[in-house]
Amino acid sequence: MKFGQFKLLVDMMFTPDGAGGVLQRYREMDARRMNPLVLAYVGDAYFHLFVRTRLLSYEQAKVQALHSFSAQIVSAVWQARAYQGIEAMLTEEERAIYRRGRNAKSHAPRSASVAEYHASTGFEALLGTLYLSERNERLYELAEASFQVISKAMMQEIHKK
Template sequence: MKFDQFQFLLQNAFCESEGDGPPKVKYKDIPVERLHPLVLAYVGDAYFTLYVRTTLLSYEQNKVRVLHTLDSKIVSATMQAVAFQSLESGLTEQEMSIVKRGRNAKSTVPKSATVAEYRNSTGFEALLGYLYLGKNYERLSELVEKAFAVISREMTKTAKDSGGKK
């Protein structure tokens, strides 16, 4: 991260700029279609993580370490790529356009996923961010529920195939 960008954000994010500088632009003033795809992915990742964490709470598990370990696997690039591939054929043209923007955005790929998995997961997260910021909550809910079900099936299958071993 560039230090000057961090400093700028730190100085401007928590204050109202009235008279002392340029007017502060809020995300809601920018059409969601114009937001950078990595910004959409950032929001989409946060939304999906919160969805997964609150869904896991319904299983009455109170061990935070266990919850975190499981949610980390569910929201991983590898599992999101599996979910995306399952959902891809049901996406609209507009949704696929957002996914492609997210997939093509330049970012650093972590060692925990292949380039293809990471690109697909970034596209998936960008779509979730787009739907959230665009207030398309019904479609957002539909996609995250389906994604969670796909990932749950995949993780269960993998656990059975490996005999419950890592």
């Protein structure tokens, strides 16, 4: 990032409070009112951390392997499959959050189909909402179930070839 871009972002995000600190723009974070792509941004970060931590149960020395494997697991393709695997566990409210994220206008990367990308965005928005709403038990339950769906599907995939 060039310095001019960095300066623009700092000026846009931070406002001095007059006492050497930075003013907060928002006092609360109401997930119900947030842009679904922002919820997906938070959910993606949570799922990345969850997966990286979870992989430590299997490998603790090879950082490059951990990085490569976690990147694969959190890809749009695998997150879309995870959602399909956990959909039956969801409440109607959680399905509505997923649909809101899935239907948000965004652009799919080349590494996934448009449907997979939108499904993964919905999945991430659901996780982001649970995280920001501090529904930690439910968040962990769905993240663990998703990890299990993905790991089983990956094993099936390599053994059928």
